[in-house]
Amino acid sequence: MFIRHPSAPSIDPRIVEALSQVCTSTLGHLRDYGFPRGLTPNVRPLKFVGTAVTVRLPHLDSTAVHVAVDDLRPGDVLVVEQSGDEQRSCFGGLVSFTAKTRGAVGAVIDGQINDIEEMSGYGFPAYSRGISALTTRIAGIEGAINVPVSVGGVVVKPGDVVFADSDGIAIIDPAEALDLAAVLKRKEDAEIPTREKIAAGARISDFSGAAKHYL
Numbered sequence: 001m002f003i004r005h006p007s008a009p010s011i012d013p014r015i016v017e018a019l020s021q022v023c024t025s026t027l028g029h030l031r032d033y034g035f036p037r038g039l040t041p042n043v044r045p046l047k048f049v050g051t052a053v054t055v056r057l058p059h060l061d062s063t064a065v066h067v068a069v070d071d072l073r074p075g076d077v078l079v080v081e082q083s084g085d086e087q088r089s090c091f092g093g094l095v096s097f098t099a100k101t102r103g104a105v106g107a108v109i110d111g112q113i114n115d116i117e118e119m120s121g122y123g124f125p126a127y128s129r130g131i132s133a134l135t136t137r138i139a140g141i142e143g144a145i146n147v148p149v150s151v152g153g154v155v156v157k158p159g160d161v162v163f164a165d166s167d168g169i170a171i172i173d174p175a176e177a178l179d180l181a182a183v184l185k186r187k188e189d190a191e192i193p194t195r196e197k198i199a200a201g202a203r204i205s206d207f208s209g210a211a212k213h214y215l
């Protein structure tokens with residue numbers, strides 16, 4: 001059975017602007033959820049912030065991916081669940097070329113990717129579980145577009161903020177993204193004078209609070 005919902009509204013450009021200035025691992029210092037596990041990028045350095053367009057594949061049938069990429073919008077991020085089949089690639093050279101041509105800013109694939117040299121040549125960033133020549137097929141059996149999906153242990157809803165850089169990926173509710181970005185910026189800005197102080201002899205354990213546990 002095929003399910004095809006329209007894409008959620010694109011995220012506020014101010015969210016893209018604000019999160020583009022901070023790091024995913026700064027958020028990782030503050031919370032433990034929303035980080036898909038076990039995925040690595042095809043290129044580094046990388047940075048993208050975009051609107052989740054989700055696809056759930058049933059198994060080897062990637063019909064839904066090919067339909068979804070045709071409709072990607074500037075600023076979208078394709079997020080694909082493969083129903084636990086982590087061994088196959090649904091995302092290769094032609095699919096990534098289509099995504100890039102439509103203006104998508106990245107992809108998060110809970111499976112493998114292929115045509116790695118072609119894709120990297122486009123400079124298109126894709127997080128995945130690895131690289132494989134074993135691909136999916138266009139079988140026309142089933143698939144779902146813009147439904148909640150599970151990727152690396154995290155539920156991603158259509159329209160969620162996908163915040164990715166060289167350190168990893170964080171999935172954020174758009175309603176909290178601007179406030180969160182401000183918190184991350186304050187935390188990162190606080191490190192600037194601290195670097196100068198450490199270079200002048202101050203201790204990181206005093207800055208982080210670790211020292212007080214060893215009094």
Ligand SMILES: O=C([O-])CC(=O)C(=O)O
Nearest residue numbers: 090091092093094095096
């Ligand atoms: O077509 C696919 O599903 C994967 C692929 O090889 C491509 O995107 O070129």
Ligand SMILES: [Mg+2]
Nearest residue numbers: 092093094115
């Ligand atoms: Mg190919």
